[in-house]
Amino acid sequence: xxxxxxxxxxxxLLVTWSKDNWPSSNKVGLKGVIGSYDTSGYFNNYGSEFxxxxxxxxxxxxxxxxxxxxxxxxxxxxxHDDTRKGRAKFLKRSGNTLSFISSGTNPVLWRSxxxxxxxxxxxxxxxxxxxxxxxxxxxxxxxxxxxKNSSDDSYTFTQAGEITDGQVxxxxxxxxxxxxxxxxxxxxxxxxxxxxxxxxxxxxxxxNLIAWGTPVSEANQSAxxxxxxxxxxxxxxxxxxxxxxxxxxxxxxFNDSNNTMSSxxxxxxxxxTSEMMxxxxxxxxxxLNYYYGYGSSPNQLRHRMxxxxxxxxxxSYTRTSDLDLSGSVDVEKLENITAIPGKGLIVxxxxxTQLSNRTSSAFVNTTIQQSSLxxxxxxxxxxxxxxxxxxxxxxxxxxNSVDTLSGLTAGTEYYLQQDGTVGTSTGFSTFAAYTxxxxxxxxxxxLLIRDPYARA
Numbered sequence: 001x002x003x004x005x006x007x008x009x010x011x012x013l014l015v016t017w018s019k020d021n022w023p024s025s026n027k028v029g030l031k032g033v034i035g036s037y038d039t040s041g042y043f044n045n046y047g048s049e050f051x052x053x054x055x056x057x058x059x060x061x062x063x064x065x066x067x068x069x070x071x072x073x074x075x076x077x078x079x080h081d082d083t084r085k086g087r088a089k090f091l092k093r094s095g096n097t098l099s100f101i102s103s104g105t106n107p108v109l110w111r112s113x114x115x116x117x118x119x120x121x122x123x124x125x126x127x128x129x130x131x132x133x134x135x136x137x138x139x140x141x142x143x144x145x146x147x148k149n150s151s152d153d154s155y156t157f158t159q160a161g162e163i164t165d166g167q168v169x170x171x172x173x174x175x176x177x178x179x180x181x182x183x184x185x186x187x188x189x190x191x192x193x194x195x196x197x198x199x200x201x202x203x204x205x206x207x208n209l210i211a212w213g214t215p216v217s218e219a220n221q222s223a224x225x226x227x228x229x230x231x232x233x234x235x236x237x238x239x240x241x242x243x244x245x246x247x248x249x250x251x252x253x254f255n256d257s258n259n260t261m262s263s264x265x266x267x268x269x270x271x272x273t274s275e276m277m278x279x280x281x282x283x284x285x286x287x288l289n290y291y292y293g294y295g296s297s298p299n300q301l302r303h304r305m306x307x308x309x310x311x312x313x314x315x316s317y318t319r320t321s322d323l324d325l326s327g328s329v330d331v332e333k334l335e336n337i338t339a340i341p342g343k344g345l346i347v348x349x350x351x352x353t354q355l356s357n358r359t360s361s362a363f364v365n366t367t368i369q370q371s372s373l374x375x376x377x378x379x380x381x382x383x384x385x386x387x388x389x390x391x392x393x394x395x396x397x398x399x400n401s402v403d404t405l406s407g408l409t410a411g412t413e414y415y416l417q418q419d420g421t422v423g424t425s426t427g428f429s430t431f432a433a434y435t436x437x438x439x440x441x442x443x444x445x446x447l448l449i450r451d452p453y454a455r456a
Contacts, residue, residue, distance in 0.1 A: 003349045005338040005359070006064045008073055008093055011037040013338070015349045015359065016052065016064055016075070029054040030062060030077065034096040035359070037340065043347060043359055047096030052089060055081040061116065065123040065130060070148055072101070074123070074155070076132055078116040086111030086119070086134065088146075090153060104154030110144060113137060118174045126181035127205050130155065133176045133186050139168035141188055143201065145208035158208040163199050164188060165215050175225035175238065180256050184210070187225050187238060196222045196240075200259050218264055222248070226336060228281040229254070230288050233308040236261060237279050237288035245273040247292040249306065251314040265315050269304065270294040270322075276301065276334040276350070284344040285364045291325070291337050291348050298330030298353075303346065303362045325360045326352065379416055379436050379452050398451045401442060408441035422447065 006014040016032040030052040035043035052075055061084075062077035073091040078084040087107040091098050100106055115137035122131050130146035141164035146155040163186050173189035182203040189196055196219045201210040222240030229236055238250040252264040269277075269292050276293035288306045293299045303323040310316050330353045337348035344364050352358045381397035385404065396402050405422065408414065414422040416436035439449040 001333055001351070002062065002335050003333055003351065003357075004064055004336045005347050005349050006066055006073070007338045007340055008034070008066045009068060009071060011340070011343075012093060012096070013037070013043045013340070013347060013359070014064065014066075014073060014093075014098075016062075017349075017357075018062070028080075030075070032064075032075075032091075032098060034093055034098060036096060037343065037345075041345070041363065042361065045096060047098070050091075050098040052091070053077060055079055061119050063119050063121045065121045067123050067130070067148065068125050069128060070153075072148075072153065073098070074121065074130060074146075076110070076119050076121045078119065083114040084116050085109060085114060086116040088155070088157070090155070101153040104149065104152030106154060108154060108157060110146070110157035117171050118169065120174060120176040120186075122176060122178050122184070124178045124182065124184075124203070127203060129182075129203060129205065129208070131176070131178060131184050131203070131210075132157070133163065133174065135169055135171060135174070140164050140166060141169045141174065141186060143184075143186070143210050143212070145203060145210065147205075147208065160203075160208060160210040161201070161212055163201070163212050163215075164190075164197070165199075167197065167215065170223075173223050173225055173240075175227040175240075177227045177229050177236075179229050179236075179254055180231070183256075183259065185227065185229070185236060185254070185261070187227055189222060189225070194220060196220065198261070200254075200261065202259060213259060216261070219250070219266070222250075224275065224277055226278045228279045228288060230281050230286065230308065232283070232286035233311045235288065235308050235312075235314050236264075237281070237290075237306065238264065239277045239279045239290055239292065241274060241277070242266070243268065246271065247274040247277045247290075247294075249279070249288075249290055249304075251288075251306070251317070253312045253314045255312075262314060267306075267319065270302070272296060275299070276331065278334060278337045278348060280337045280339045280346060282339040282344065282346060282364050283341055284339075287364060289337070289339070289346045289362070289364060291334060291346075293331065293334070294322075298326075298328060299332070300324065300329070301326040301331045301334065301348070301350070301360060305364050323362055325362060329354050379438070381449050382447075396449060398449055401439075401446050401448045403443075403446040405445055405447055408444050408447060410441050410443050412441050414438045414441060414447060416452070 035046040118135035132144040143160040169188040201212040225240040242248040247269040250264040253262040274293035305320040307318040334350035382402040
């Protein structure tokens with residue numbers, strides 16, 4: 001249960017989970033295992049299962065982050081052996097082996113009050129700080145900041161402020177992610193009025209406090225929340241159950257100049273109810289990627305990618321088709337997913353009832369080809385060679401030939417495709433009057449460019 005995937009550098013994936021039926025006094029343990037990415041596109045060669053703690057519960061009250069500067073794995077959790085106080089442990093990875101940090105204080109007691117819940121953590125490498133949010137015993141959302149001590153491998157935690165302005169949040173319906181450097185957004189569903197809220201905070205690294213704004217009411221209550229930030233496009237991506245427990249993606253544009261966000265755009269993923277959903281940002285393709293459950297008996301797992309061509313415009317996007325990740329195999333649990341930088345790869349882990357515990361991955365496009373052509377008359381020809389932005393280019397047009405292509409069949413007519421390539425069939429459905437004829441192949445690499453209005 002509570003399965004999480006965390007990228008921990010060097011093509012390594014950390015999978016953590018809480019394990020029931022713990023042998024000691026019916027406790028619930030927290031475990032982890034490291035896997036390696038191989039050239040076949042999978043994570044294999046998993047190391048030995050590592051016991052992180054033996055006292056976590058089923059309240060979604062642990063989280064994992066990777067301090068990439070100090071190469072330290074941070075696990076924050078509520079201590080059920082000690083009245084649910086907040087603690088953190090710090091681990092190192094050597095190959096596919098995990099070990100606790102021996103120097104410094106490990107674990108750290110970051111909250112001495114009881115009944116800590118709804119813990120979320122994230123490492124902001126821009127400001128070298130860990131951001132932590134949680135629900136207090138009185139029900140409000142609070143925040144903390146942690147920074148690494150210079151003398152040893154432990155971290156100092158500082159109370160950073162209340163987030164929810166007195167509102168009581170639901171235990172499991174919270175989500176948090178860093179935005180631009182030193183900024184963070186926190187979502188929650190409030191129990192009293194069944195509304196979804198968010199608040200944006202700015203970290204002050206001199207005193208490790210967070211200046212939280214005013215809570216914003218966004219929509220009707222959503223459950224099972226997860227959130228990610230597309231830093232290249234300035235788009236916040238949220239996922240949650242909404243409208244009769246269907247999985248929905250919500251998209252909003254973050255304004256870095258005044259720390260506000262536009263009204264969010266909703267997008268229903270499937271007509272089935274779902275208890276599995278997660279979202280992550282893929283820096284290679286600059287896209288938001290969603291996993292979600294669909295179907296019933298079995299409850300299967302799918303992936304969609306949201307492509308935003310324009311920065312700051314959450315409403316203009318392309319949503320890819322469903323990618324089935326589990327086939328007919330029932331998937332019971334999925335808590336989060338992670339992107340693997342440099343691989344164009346999204347990985348999630350869960351409890352596959354027919355296949356024991358499994359990881360599943362999806363590759364996403366790392367190069368997105370687009371065109372603004374809306375009429376055949378806008379096609380003028382081909383560049384005679386490759387150019388970079390800002391260079392003056394020579395375009396070969398009608399009546400000339402271009403010899404930079406490949407795979408052509410001499411004598412065959414070719415048509416312009418929407419991504420700028422050529423093919424033997426029409427590629428643009430948006431050309432209303434004429435098929436965009438590109439030319440006739442003279443050889444496997446050479447094309448005689450023809451007027452797109454010309455007909456065979």
